Amino acid sequence: MKEQYTAKLELFAENALKLKKAFAWQNVMVNRLAALLYTAENKIADDEAIRASYELIKENTGWFSAFRGNSIISIAALLSLSADQEKQLTNTLTVYELMKEVKFRASDYLVISAYQIAAHATSDQYPRTVERAKQFYDSMKAKHRFLTGQDDYIFAAMLGLSDIDIEKGIDRMEQLYSTLKPEFLSGNSVQALTQVLILGGEAPEAAARVLALRDDFRAQGIRLDKEYTLSSLGVLSLLPSNREDIVTDVSETYEFLRTQKGLGSWSISKQELLLLSASLLAFKYVDDVRNGMITTMLTTSITNIVIAQQAAIAGATAASAAAVASSSSD
Numbered sequence: 001m002k003e004q005y006t007a008k009l010e011l012f013a014e015n016a017l018k019l020k021k022a023f024a025w026q027n028v029m030v031n032r033l034a035a036l037l038y039t040a041e042n043k044i045a046d047d048e049a050i051r052a053s054y055e056l057i058k059e060n061t062g063w064f065s066a067f068r069g070n071s072i073i074s075i076a077a078l079l080s081l082s083a084d085q086e087k088q089l090t091n092t093l094t095v096y097e098l099m100k101e102v103k104f105r106a107s108d109y110l111v112i113s114a115y116q117i118a119a120h121a122t123s124d125q126y127p128r129t130v131e132r133a134k135q136f137y138d139s140m141k142a143k144h145r146f147l148t149g150q151d152d153y154i155f156a157a158m159l160g161l162s163d164i165d166i167e168k169g170i171d172r173m174e175q176l177y178s179t180l181k182p183e184f185l186s187g188n189s190v191q192a193l194t195q196v197l198i199l200g201g202e203a204p205e206a207a208a209r210v211l212a213l214r215d216d217f218r219a220q221g222i223r224l225d226k227e228y229t230l231s232s233l234g235v236l237s238l239l240p241s242n243r244e245d246i247v248t249d250v251s252e253t254y255e256f257l258r259t260q261k262g263l264g265s266w267s268i269s270k271q272e273l274l275l276l277s278a279s280l281l282a283f284k285y286v287d288d289v290r291n292g293m294i295t296t297m298l299t300t301s302i303t304n305i306v307i308a309q310q311a312a313i314a315g316a317t318a319a320s321a322a323a324v325a326s327s328s329s330d
Helices: 003-022 028-040 047-059 072-080 085-101 108-120 123-143 150-161 166-183 187-199 206-219 230-238 243-258 270-290 302-329
Strands: none
Touching (some): 003 028, 003 047, 028 072, 047 072, 047 085, 072 085, 085 108, 085 123, 108 123, 108 150, 108 302, 123 150, 150 302, 166 187, 187 206, 187 302, 206 230, 206 243, 230 270, 230 302, 243 270, 270 302
16 A cells, blocks of 8 residues: 555544544544544544534534434534634534424434535525425435435435436436345445435446446455445445455555554454445545546545445444433333
């Protein structure tokens, strides 16, 4: 691996360890997402800045607000990286209320969704973007009533932010779903995969590339086709590189991270580390585009797709952990 990329992996490991210590009472996967956000910006995690944003959130929300739920460290990290934390939080709260008005339900997922819209649209675009997000969500719900839930809010928000035609986008998702569903066990994960692919552009061979990558990874003993990592397979399929290099890079990233303190087999599962490996590799390609090293322009923001995907998975993990804790205390 190149020295610059190795340094980035070391930065992530250091950030993860730092935030695990600073926010020991928080869900460890959400802490690692915050570490990933800082690493994406090539920055050392600033736990004091995150703590200040954490307090800002508490000052501006009620006791039972979803903003104080499992996503609070993720939002605090995002705010701490923004130029004007107070304004960004105010805008996020505004979008959040707009989303509730059109019958999105309060949840950690809605908090992240509102942040995405507030961060990537101007205030005059909020109503239209929220309406588009709701139309995408309702259309997905109409097609897959039992698969579509609050964990789809984040991608619905990103689809709302895009310039994708709603009807054509949903039709394309359905085509991809029909092609890919027979190949994978989890319908919910396949739906998330189709959302990633739609956001990635109009590539006609998208499904074929995903399946070829899956087979290449399997040949190397790597399973990226499981429930939590399937959307990562979609992210990797969007990268402008040949499949062999992608598989090698993910494998080497995973093996390197395993040697880092706090990322051994006792500390983090194989599936989560594969997820993070794929995300860090995606960020490497984003950096290469910024540096002009890759001439093929990425058709959409890989960074935002990765953040949305990670946030959705972290939200699902935190929610299931909270449910287990609740049932065991009954």
